Amino acid sequence: MPTAAKTGNEAMAEAMRQINPDVVAAYPITPATEIVMIFASFVADGLVDTEYIPVESEHSAMSACVGASAAGARVMTGTSSQGLALMYEILPIASALRLPIIMSDVNRALSGPINIHCDHSDTMAARDFGWIQIFSENAQEAYDNLIQAVRIAEHPKVKLPTMVTTDGFIISHCLEKIEILEDAQAKQFVGERKAEVSLLDVEHPVTLGALDLPDYYFEHKLQVAEAMRQASQHILEIAKEFEQQTGRKYDLIENYKLDDAEIAIVALGSTAGTTKAVVDELRSKGVKAGLLKIRVFRPFPAEALAKALANVAAVAVLDRADSYSAQGGPVYTEISSALYGKTKAPKLINYVYGLGGRDVTIDDIRGVFSDLQKIDKMPTFNYFGVRE
Amino acid sequence: MSEAKKPGWRELPEADVLAAGTADKFHTGGWRSERPRWIPETCIQCMICWIACPDVAVTTKDGKMTGFDYDHCKGCGICAFECPTKPNSIVMELEKK
Numbered sequence: 001m002p003t004a005a006k007t008g009n010e011a012m013a014e015a016m017r018q019i020n021p022d023v024v025a026a027y028p029i030t031p032a033t034e035i036v037m038i039f040a041s042f043v044a045d046g047l048v049d050t051e052y053i054p055v056e057s058e059h060s061a062m063s064a065c066v067g068a069s070a071a072g073a074r075v076m077t078g079t080s081s082q083g084l085a086l087m088y089e090i091l092p093i094a095s096a097l098r099l100p101i102i103m104s105d106v107n108r109a110l111s112g113p114i115n116i117h118c119d120h121s122d123t124m125a126a127r128d129f130g131w132i133q134i135f136s137e138n139a140q141e142a143y144d145n146l147i148q149a150v151r152i153a154e155h156p157k158v159k160l161p162t163m164v165t166t167d168g169f170i171i172s173h174c175l176e177k178i179e180i181l182e183d184a185q186a187k188q189f190v191g192e193r194k195a196e197v198s199l200l201d202v203e204h205p206v207t208l209g210a211l212d213l214p215d216y217y218f219e220h221k222l223q224v225a226e227a228m229r230q231a232s233q234h235i236l237e238i239a240k241e242f243e244q245q246t247g248r249k250y251d252l253i254e255n256y257k258l259d260d261a262e263i264a265i266v267a268l269g270s271t272a273g274t275t276k277a278v279v280d281e282l283r284s285k286g287v288k289a290g291l292l293k294i295r296v297f298r299p300f301p302a303e304a305l306a307k308a309l310a311n312v313a314a315v316a317v318l319d320r321a322d323s324y325s326a327q328g329g330p331v332y333t334e335i336s337s338a339l340y341g342k343t344k345a346p347k348l349i350n351y352v353y354g355l356g357g358r359d360v361t362i363d364d365i366r367g368v369f370s371d372l373q374k375i376d377k378m379p380t381f382n383y384f385g386v387r388e
Numbered sequence: 389m390s391e392a393k394k395p396g397w398r399e400l401p402e403a404d405v406l407a408a409g410t411a412d413k414f415h416t417g418g419w420r421s422e423r424p425r426w427i428p429e430t431c432i433q434c435m436i437c438w439i440a441c442p443d444v445a446v447t448t449k450d451g452k453m454t455g456f457d458y459d460h461c462k463g464c465g466i467c468a469f470e471c472p473t474k475p476n477s478i479v480m481e482l483e484k485k
């Protein structure tokens with residue numbers, strides 16, 4: 001398999017080139033700009049057959065994606081932070097109309113105060129819009145996840161829009177060596193989109209997006225909820241198929257040295273990589289430390305997670321976003337509810353960290369593990385990396 | 389449709405996909421507070437009203453304007469506003485209660 005040095009953004013653009021979507025509608029925003037900028041050069045150079053729509057805002061980008069996807073096209077876009085926020089109005093329309101739009105989102109702090117660096121507040125605020133959400137630890141995963149996202153979104157039992165995220169600058173701008181599928185192999189893996197209806201099919205005209213009042217709306221929303229429940233098993237099937245092609249294994253969650261762990265961290269995105277380094281270090285000193293990385297945040301892998309954490313004594317959930325709920329970050333509350341009522345469950349504490357691109361160091365993670373060793377003395381809600 | 393006959397979420401077409409042409413079955417005439425009246429004597433058959441009507445409620449026959457489809461005309465008055473003749477060949481009148 002060919003290898004190349006790519007940043008996260010380049011890796012995602014490369015995946016888009018191989019996917020060769022019918023339509024891309026996008027508006028540039030730091031730190032995601034490069035993804036669609038590099039892709040635009042592929043269009044200009046005739047390397048893809050894509051209709052590229054340079055729209056005037058992200059609201060228009062997602063609206064154009066909805067229209068093109070309803071016409072039966074395979075549609076992709078990329079954005080970040082305020083750009084994703086400007087799409088919020090359209091995101092639940094895409095899922096309600098069951099349009100398998102595929103998005104790269106580079107996680108960046110939501111303003112304000114204005115900031116262009118990484119945290120997960122943009123993606124977490126979009127968690128309840130019926131979009132599948134997949135987090136990446138590094139550029140390789142960003143590439144692999146985006147290729148798989150096409151199949152996940154378009155699976156006939158799923159048909160839900162899907163976003164694949166990387167961490168702003170940390171992954172998006174960091175150069176790594178990654179393995180890339182051969183073009184033909186990628187093309188074969190993603191196949192062609194087979195839309196059941198198309199607004200351009202004048203022989204079989206349909207109405208899409210009609211007013212859906214109290215007598216029908218609820219049933220349509222239940223269909224989305226059920227599709228999300230079904231999605232997990234299909235995400236796993238597609239991961240298996242991807243593994244057969246590449247040897248790279250994917251699951252809803254990744255358990256790193258968790259089997260016999262006494263203390264563990266739950267993290268998403270690039271912090272999982274930092275945590276692995278600390279887990280290795282602690283293991284070499286005989287400390288039974290582990291990591292649970294959440295890859296798929298929507299649908300939330302509650303069962304897998306509760307099972308994986310059942311025998312761990314103390315767990316710290318790291319949230320790179322705050323909910324301002326006075327009840328911990330979004331990942332923490334999800335995990336608490338996943339563990340509720342389980343007879344075997346760890347003691348749980350929460351850390352909000354890394355907001356607005358605040359650096360996450362090996363020392364920070366060492367500190368969390370040392371807190372876990374005295375969890376009985378710890379408050380439930382904590383922060384690290386913030387000045388007192 | 390009675391409550392019992394409405395499909396449950398498993399049977400209901402996904403994504404609110406409906407047959408085409410449903411707007412044809414949906415009569416918007418009841419919303420109207422003013423109705424357009426055509427004055428054929430001054431009409432020059434320019435078809436501007438036909439182009440401008442957002443509800444396809446200007447009726448035609450053999451390429452000529454013939455009046456209004458009052459089942460779908462919602463009385464917005466755009467046709468009367470756009471009609472170029474002096475005096476106007478479309479006037480808006482209060483809908484009789």
Ligand code: SF4
Pocket residue numbers: 424440441442443444445446456460461462463464465466467468
């Ligand atoms: S009043 Fe409005 S809806 Fe009625 S015919 Fe004129 S333009 Fe059409």
Ligand code: SF4
Pocket residue numbers: 426430431432433434435436437438453470471472473477478
């Ligand atoms: S716009 Fe006036 S003149 Fe032109 S076709 Fe309509 S009614 Fe006749």
